[in-house]
Amino acid sequence: MQTPIVQFQNLYKNFGKKQVIKDLSFDVYPGEVFGFLGPNGAGKTTTIRMMLGLIKMTAGDVLVEGISVNSDFEKAITHVGGIVENPELYQFMTGYNNLKLYARMHEGVTDERIMALVKQVGLEHRINDKVKTYSLGMRQRLGLAQALLHDPKIIVLDEPTNGLDPAGIKEFRNYLRNLAATENVAVMVSSHILSEMELMCDRYGIIQNGELVDVRMVGQQDLSSESIKIIIAAKPMAKAGEIMSAMAEGTSMKVQVNSTTLEIMAHHEQVPGIIKTLVNGDVAIYEVKLDQKTLEDHFIELTGGGEIE
Ligand SMILES: Nc1ncnc2c1ncn2[C@@H]1O[C@H](COP(=O)(O)OP(=O)(O)OP(=O)(O)O)[C@@H](O)[C@H]1O
Ligand SMILES: [Mg+2]
Numbered sequence: 001m002q003t004p005i006v007q008f009q010n011l012y013k014n015f016g017k018k019q020v021i022k023d024l025s026f027d028v029y030p031g032e033v034f035g036f037l038g039p040n041g042a043g044k045t046t047t048i049r050m051m052l053g054l055i056k057m058t059a060g061d062v063l064v065e066g067i068s069v070n071s072d073f074e075k076a077i078t079h080v081g082g083i084v085e086n087p088e089l090y091q092f093m094t095g096y097n098n099l100k101l102y103a104r105m106h107e108g109v110t111d112e113r114i115m116a117l118v119k120q121v122g123l124e125h126r127i128n129d130k131v132k133t134y135s136l137g138m139r140q141r142l143g144l145a146q147a148l149l150h151d152p153k154i155i156v157l158d159e160p161t162n163g164l165d166p167a168g169i170k171e172f173r174n175y176l177r178n179l180a181a182t183e184n185v186a187v188m189v190s191s192h193i194l195s196e197m198e199l200m201c202d203r204y205g206i207i208q209n210g211e212l213v214d215v216r217m218v219g220q221q222d223l224s225s226e227s228i229k230i231i232i233a234a235k236p237m238a239k240a241g242e243i244m245s246a247m248a249e250g251t252s253m254k255v256q257v258n259s260t261t262l263e264i265m266a267h268h269e270q271v272p273g274i275i276k277t278l279v280n281g282d283v284a285i286y287e288v289k290l291d292q293k294t295l296e297d298h299f300i301e302l303t304g305g306g307e308i309e
Helices: 044-051 073-077 095-104 111-120 136-148 166-183 194-200 237-248 268-280 295-303
Strands: 006-015 018-028 033-037 059-064 080-083 154-158 186-191 203-208 211-217 227-235 254-257 261-267 284-291
Touching: 006 044, 018 044, 018 059, 018 211, 033 044, 033 166, 033 194, 044 059, 044 080, 044 154, 044 186, 059 073, 080 136, 095 111, 095 136, 111 136, 136 154, 136 166, 166 186, 166 194, 186 194, 194 295, 203 295, 211 295, 227 237, 227 268, 237 254, 237 261, 237 268, 261 268, 268 284
Parallel strands: 033 186, 033 203, 080 154, 154 186
Antiparallel strands: 006 018, 006 059, 203 211, 227 261, 227 284, 254 261
16 A cells, blocks of 8 residues: 555544544545545534644644644645635636746746646636636635646535536536546545445545544445345346245345346346346346445445534
8 A cells, every 4th residue: 555645544523512522533645536524514624624734723723745734734735725715816807817926935836837727727818817707616726726836635525516616617627537547646525415425436435523433435335245136137027026036035135026127136146146047047147236236325324414513
């Protein structure tokens, strides 16, 4: 396993008496797109704000390239680019001047770098207009260019696709994936739009009430312990149904016979046996589908559908 670029270590945050983040620990690796998921009020923005040094941690630490945000903030933050909720932009300045101003706060950001990023985020035609004339999506794009100016090793985006249209979301997603893949930048995005996260991320963590309840790869589920639905299109169906009902008898397997498909609830490791039995019984199989749980099912199962506490 490679070395993490960011390590969240036993992080806590209290607002007054309210404990909002509780013992949060996880790592983010170079070159991955990590989804930080959770219902409204779960603590995503609070966690990101602590990582960016915008608010103090109550306990614990965030290490960036092994450097503590808590005790060595300036050094740690040079590797981080971030946007929290709304990117901070000067409305009466042009997009270009906003970037220029921001560039002055960092060493070595050239004009070429600025213009290359402007092009990458698709703002070249509007970059000399004032930011107050921008749409929300354009401001998001400018914010992204700003966050990337100093060539960070990790970029943290809080709800980055808020306000983007479907084409914009797709473009943005491809852009982030590409950034992770070609420049080995780690991308951490928070969101509660699950379908989108499933397309964008390699791995995700789910936070609920300030605690991490799960971390896993996108598309990974525990096939060993759960029963899954297996849908088989076969002919002749009557015969297929007979064979499967006989096979299921006295086991935990459940079989439903439809007009053109069988729906079987069984364990993953039973799939080859099922297919073999059907084929041996002279049933022709046209299609086998495993009904995978979506990230959404998993999310709702874990967070109980998001009641705000
Ligand atoms: N400055 C603050 N003072 C008091 N409570 C706060 C403060 N900021 C956040 N909270 C509380 O902390 C909890 C987590 O809020 P946070 O904004 O981190 O959630 P989130 O996961 O980003 O939610 P959303 O999906 O709605 O953006 C909420 O209960 C919120 O009310
Ligand atoms: Mg938030």
